[in-house]
Amino acid sequence: MDFMLNITFYAFILGIVAYIVREVWRTGTMRIIALGVLSGALLLNTILVLMRWFEANHAPMSDKFESFVFFAWSIALVYLIMELVTIFIIKVHGSRLGIVGAFQCVLSACFLYCAIGTDSTIKELPPALQSNWLVIHVINYFISYSALSISFSAAIVYLIYRAIYHGKAQEIVMKDITFDKLAYISVTIGFPFLTVGLITGSIWAKGAWGTYWGWDPKEIWSLINWLIYLAYLHLPLILPKTKISKSFRPILLSIILLVAFPTVIFTFMGLHKLPTAGTSDHIYAE
Amino acid sequence: MTKVANPKEKKSENESKIWQFLCSVKLAVIIIVVLAVSCVLGTVILQQLTPEEYVAKYGEVLTKFFTAAQFTDIFHSYWFAILLILLCVNLGSCTVKRWRNTVLQIGFLLTHISIILIMIGCFIDLQLGEKGGVNVYEGKSVDYYLRRGDYKKIPLDFEVFLDDFIIERHPPKFRLISYVKDKDIQKPLSVKVGEKYNIKNSNYSVTIKDLYPDAEYSQKPVNISDEPVNPAVYVQMFGSSDIKAEGWLFAKGRNWYNDENHNMRLEYFWVDNEKEFEKLTKTAEKGLLPKLGIVLEDKGIDREFVIETGANFTIEGTEYKIEIKEFALDYTNRTKPLKDQLVNNPAVRIEIVGPEGSDTRWAFSKYPDYWDKAHQTKYKDIRVACKVPDDFTFASNKMRIVQNQNNEKVISYIENDKVIKVVNWEIGKKCEIGGTGFQLRIAKYFPSYSVQREVVKKSDTMNNPAILVEIAGPRGKVEDWILGQTPATWYPDNNFALLYERSGMEIKDYKSKLRVIDNGQTVLSKTIEVNDPLKYSGYVFYQSSYDPEGEKYSGLQVTKNPGIVVVYSGFIILCVGVVFIFYVKPFLRRKSNKKER
Numbered sequence: 004m005d006f007m008l009n010i011t012f013y014a015f016i017l018g019i020v021a022y023i024v025r026e027v028w029r030t031g032t033m034r035i036i037a038l039g040v041l042s043g044a045l046l047l048n049t050i051l052v053l054m055r056w057f058e059a060n061h062a063p064m065s066d067k068f069e070s071f072v073f074f075a076w077s078i079a080l081v082y083l084i085m086e087l088v089t090i091f092i093i094k095v096h097g098s099r100l101g102i103v104g105a106f107q108c109v110l111s112a113c114f115l116y117c118a119i120g121t122d123s124t125i126k127e128l129p130p131a132l133q134s135n136w137l138v139i140h141v142i143n144y145f146i147s148y149s150a151l152s153i154s155f156s157a158a159i160v161y162l163i164y165r166a167i168y169h170g171k172a173q174e175i176v177m178k179d180i181t182f183d184k185l186a187y188i189s190v191t192i193g194f195p196f197l198t199v200g201l202i203t204g205s206i207w208a209k210g211a212w213g214t215y216w217g218w219d220p221k222e223i224w225s226l227i228n229w230l231i232y233l234a235y236l237h238l239p240l241i242l243p244k245t246k247i248s249k250s251f252r253p254i255l256l257s258i259i260l261l262v263a264f265p266t267v268i269f270t271f272m273g274l275h276k277l278p279t280a281g282t283s284d285h286i287y288a289e
Numbered sequence: 290m291t292k293v294a295n296p297k298e299k300k301s302e303n304e305s306k307i308w309q310f311l312c313s314v315k316l317a318v319i320i321i322v323v324l325a326v327s328c329v330l331g332t333v334i335l336q337q338l339t340p341e342e343y344v345a346k347y348g349e350v351l352t353k354f355f356t357a358a359q360f361t362d363i364f365h366s367y368w369f370a371i372l373l374i375l376l377c378v379n380l381g382s383c384t385v386k387r388w389r390n391t392v393l394q395i396g397f398l399l400t401h402i403s404i405i406l407i408m409i410g411c412f413i414d415l416q417l418g419e420k421g422g423v424n425v426y427e428g429k430s431v432d433y434y435l436r437r438g439d440y441k442k443i444p445l446d447f448e449v450f451l452d453d454f455i456i457e458r459h460p461p462k463f464r465l466i467s468y469v470k471d472k473d474i475q476k477p478l479s480v481k482v483g484e485k486y487n488i489k490n491s492n493y494s495v496t497i498k499d500l501y502p503d504a505e506y507s508q509k510p511v512n513i514s515d516e517p518v519n520p521a522v523y524v525q526m527f528g529s530s531d532i533k534a535e536g537w538l539f540a541k542g543r544n545w546y547n548d549e550n551h552n553m554r555l556e557y558f559w560v561d562n563e564k565e566f567e568k569l570t571k572t573a574e575k576g577l578l579p580k581l582g583i584v585l586e587d588k589g590i591d592r593e594f595v596i597e598t599g600a601n602f603t604i605e606g607t608e609y610k611i612e613i614k615e616f617a618l619d620y621t622n623r624t625k626p627l628k629d630q631l632v633n634n635p636a637v638r639i640e641i642v643g644p645e646g647s648d649t650r651w652a653f654s655k656y657p658d659y660w661d662k663a664h665q666t667k668y669k670d671i672r673v674a675c676k677v678p679d680d681f682t683f684a685s686n687k688m689r690i691v692q693n694q695n696n697e698k699v700i701s702y703i704e705n706d707k708v709i710k711v712v713n714w715e716i717g718k719k720c721e722i723g724g725t726g727f728q729l730r731i732a733k734y735f736p737s738y739s740v741q742r743e744v745v746k747k748s749d750t751m752n753n754p755a756i757l758v759e760i761a762g763p764r765g766k767v768e769d770w771i772l773g774q775t776p777a778t779w780y781p782d783n784n785f786a787l788l789y790e791r792s793g794m795e796i797k798d799y800k801s802k803l804r805v806i807d808n809g810q811t812v813l814s815k816t817i818e819v820n821d822p823l824k825y826s827g828y829v830f831y832q833s834s835y836d837p838e839g840e841k842y843s844g845l846q847v848t849k850n851p852g853i854v855v856v857y858s859g860f861i862i863l864c865v866g867v868v869f870i871f872y873v874k875p876f877l878r879r880k881s882n883k884k885e886r
Contacts, residue, residue, distance in 0.1 A: 130819035191871040202860045213831040213846045230325040240314045
């Protein structure tokens, strides 16, 4: 298991290199190689998840170690699906996703690195987690988080491009840099899953704890994430009516995404740092 | 995305500015942001503490501010409620104003309506819902619950009967953790027999050599030398055919065994001179008797009397008369005949008659001053002690096993303090003690008795496992057994340790077999567990806790949520709406765009 974990980690590192090379060299072959490396890493990660599922005899998303591995897997999977869709279905040119692939590999590698340092012993599920809602709720959230992570990477890339072509808005239009649009699309992909995740969590809480909303820190922070992306989705409706210049609007939206995703990560793994963490029913592992 | 309002509408004179503001997306975004910020505050500031706790935590000034701004219970504050109402109004008016009756707007309509529905449902639950808890004992029923918050007893118009409460446990699981002190690295190792683990970034390695699923320490008697350092014999006393008693006797420790049932005492001596040997084998002295000690310090009186119930005596030089009222070898069993009491907690009750009348007190041999401290006594100058020898017995028969440096071995049979018979003994042979009906067998003789602690296998089911590990490090190899649930085992350089501890959840599930009794009849029965509650007449009973000191009662949570249908409809509509907006609408739009082209 440890060996597999390390191999998968290095596969993602290789993925980072492949995507960077692809961005520099932009040849058809390189595009296929990068896609191949990512697919390979994803395959290894899939084996990890399945092995764990088989070994632990419950869905591998209940403790820290399992959710790190699963998150790495879902980030790679969602990105791969997105890349395949852009290449084969929407058929836009390859640079649309460009360097974002490298960012996604970094994220996957990060979470695997976290998993390597985490206690990987198999733990029994506490009574509250013994429910089918676990799978539905958690998968929804991870798909959503993965899509939102793409929006985060795309926002970073967009801001970097804007910094490079500082003040040359014309050039950005010419070079067809659409990472702000990619970020928006990623949010629209992730947001429904975020909503379903929140709702399934609420229904599950009703079954397990008797209340569908108990102002638990984890619940509140999930709501905060939801509200932030909700605000992001509504902003394009009001921005044209404000005095904010047209060229600055995508920068503002990108900055919001830059803040939003870290709050998602905080909800996922940082809640034990809150002063109110003691009142939470959600914190199992810390 | 909703379409931007038609400029013509904006100019409509019927619309006031307030209405426009209420309908605006701008207001929606403002409310969303304010809600998000207040949610953050609600998790950063500790909620629902007492005023004293706030002062201690945040200081006077901040506490005043928090209280004034209702930051101490944000989610139940007035301003938060107003914010939510405002959100509903905004959503409602925005929906009404922007509805164009097109297919593409279905998602917009559904999501906005669903949020309002969820809010309404929550409001209904808040007003009409009930929440509380109750503990039910096994074999008992309840017809009420205690409301959350004020613990008011709320009656139910039916009864809930608990037939059985079951706690299911996981088979115990253990994990081995290695710890390198100077690097402060902790790492779990999996336990596989035959496996060798090199501890990363250190030069220690651990090899698992064996595993017992259920083990314990056993104390095994061993002889460590032929020198008579701690002579001991293992004696078996036979009745007609079966063993009546057996065990170790130690010449330099507990060398006696009293058997009141058979009126028999066994003794063991090891001596290294002839004189002592002669004395022990040929003569018998009277056993020590229980005595009463009387001390009057200021008069310099210190006397002892043999305890005999009913005896009385005067203390010379004082006006005190003492009578022994009662004697017990075991105070807690003092109502039994004295012969049936083991020497456990001897005590004597005496009556002191003096110038101020009579005074009765118990004196305990283990707690000499207990009676005086705990009770009012008249004669504080008298100190009473109950002195009972540890090996005191009523037995009139004695078997004295004696051994000397020349390896002479005899047993003296003593009856009523007279030596009746002396016989020789040999290891492993039964000795007939003529006329007594008893036989003695000295099964073992250890000149240097000692105990060896070793790990033995108790059974093959996982219970308290032990592993045999070999630790290799800078000071060579060390092999040792590690038992589960024991303190860490350190390598000789005190820098590396192994801990074998229980891991994972102990409790698998808790279940309550419940029956609902309405008008004297069982109308519903169900075994509830976490994630699977019982529902009856609007109430839902959840498994929420249990008796931590046994399995006698089950903690149930009782809720009534009349608004839940509304909330759940809101949930479903919200899901459908969101999926429509982001997954269906783009395709519909694309289609219509293509058509236009």
